[in-house]
Amino acid sequence: MNYTIGQVAAMNHLSISQLRYYDNKGLFPFLKRTEKGDRVFNEDALKFLEIILCLKHTGMPIKDIKQFVDWSMSGNASSPQRLEMMKQHEITVLQQIRDAEENLKKIQQKIIRIESEMN
Amino acid sequence: MNYTIGQVAAMNHLSISQLRYYDNKGLFPFLKRTEKGDRVFNEDALKFLEIILCLKHTGMPIKDIKQFVDWSMSGNASSPQRLEMMKQHEITVLQQIRDAEENLKKIQQKIIRIESEMN
DNA sequence: ATACAACCTAAACCTAAGTTGAGGTCAAGT
DNA sequence: ACTTGACCTCAACTTAGGTTTAGGTTGTAT
Numbered sequence: 001m002n003y004t005i006g007q008v009a010a011m012n013h014l015s016i017s018q019l020r021y022y023d024n025k026g027l028f029p030f031l032k033r034t035e036k037g038d039r040v041f042n043e044d045a046l047k048f049l050e051i052i053l054c055l056k057h058t059g060m061p062i063k064d065i066k067q068f069v070d071w072s073m074s075g076n077a078s079s080p081q082r083l084e085m086m087k088q089h090e091i092t093v094l095q096q097i098r099d100a101e102e103n104l105k106k107i108q109q110k111i112i113r114i115e116s117e118m119n
Numbered sequence: 120m121n122y123t124i125g126q127v128a129a130m131n132h133l134s135i136s137q138l139r140y141y142d143n144k145g146l147f148p149f150l151k152r153t154e155k156g157d158r159v160f161n162e163d164a165l166k167f168l169e170i171i172l173c174l175k176h177t178g179m180p181i182k183d184i185k186q187f188v189d190w191s192m193s194g195n196a197s198s199p200q201r202l203e204m205m206k207q208h209e210i211t212v213l214q215q216i217r218d219a220e221e222n223l224k225k226i227q228q229k230i231i232r233i234e235s236e237m238n
Numbered sequence: 239a240t241a242c243a244a245c246c247t248a249a250a251c252c253t254a255a256g257t258t259g260a261g262g263t264c265a266a267g268t
Numbered sequence: 269a270c271t272t273g274a275c276c277t278c279a280a281c282t283t284a285g286g287t288t289t290a291g292g293t294t295g296t297a298t
Contacts, residue, residue, distance in 0.1 A: 089226060090226050
C-alpha cells in the first residue's frame with residue numbers, strides 16, 4: 001500500500017510542512033517519488049517513520065535523528081553505532097520518565113495545597 | 120538565609136542569564152533587590168522557584184507559568200484558577216509519562232532488533 | 239590604588255523547529 | 269475548456285528560549 005504526504009500527515013498527526021521539513025533535513029532518504037514529483041510513502045517508509053517519530057517525541061534533535069537514519073541506510077556495518085545510540089537514548093528516556101514522575105508528585109502536592117487554601 | 124543569583128543558578132543547574140531572562144519575563148515578581156541593585160533570593164523565593172521550575176521542566180511555556188505566578192501573587196482570590204490550571208497540567212504530565220513509556224518500549228524493541236542484526 | 243570577581247542593564251544575536259507565501263504542475267470532475 | 273484539490277519548490281518569516289556583548293557599578297583582597 002502507498003500513501004501520499006497528506007495521508008501520512010493525517011495518520012501521524014503531523015502537518016504536511018513538517019513532513020517536508022523533515023525530508024529536507026535528510027530524515028527520509030528512503031522516500032520514493034512519483035514521475036510527477038510527489039512523495040510516496042510505502043509500508044517500509046511508514047515503519048521507518050514510526051521509529052523516527054519515536055525518537056523525535058522523546059526529545060532527540062533532528063540532527064541526531066539524521067545521524068541514526070544515515071547509519072541505518074548504510075546497513076549492518078553501523079549496527080554497533082546504532083546500538084550504542086539507542087542504549088544511550090534508552091537511559092535518557094528512563095531518566096525523563098523518572099523526572100516527570102518526580103514533577104508529577106510536586107504538582108499533586110501543589111493541588112492539595114491550593115485546595116486547602118480554598119475552604 | 121539569602122542567596123545571590125549565582126548561587127541560585129548553581130543550586131538549580133541553571134545559567135545566570137537564564138534566571139535573569141525569567142525575571143525579565145515576569146516570573147519572579149517576588150524578588151527583592153539590594154541597594155546596589157543585585158537580586159536577592161530568600162527562602163520563600165527558592166520555594167517559589169521550585170514550583171516554577173517544576174512547571175518549566177514539564178514543558179509548560181513561560182507565558183503560562185507567568186499567568187500562574189501572577190495569579191499566585193494576587194492571593195487566594197485566584198485559587199480556583201490556579202487549581203484548574205494545575206489539575207489540567209497534572210493530566211498533561213500523566214499523558215507525557217504514558218507516552219514516554221510507550222516510546223521507551225519501542226526503543227527497547229529497536230535495541231533488540233539491532234542486537235539480532237549483529238550476532 | 240588597583241585589580242578582580244560578581245553583580246547589573248539593554249540590545250543584538252543565535253538556534254531549532256517549524257510556518258507561510260508566491261508561483262507552478264498535474265489529474266479528475268463538471 | 270476550466271476549475272478544483274493535492275501536490276511541488278524555494279525563500280522569507282516566525283517563535284520560543286535563551287546567549288552574548290558592551291559598558292557600568294560595587295565590595296573585597298593585594
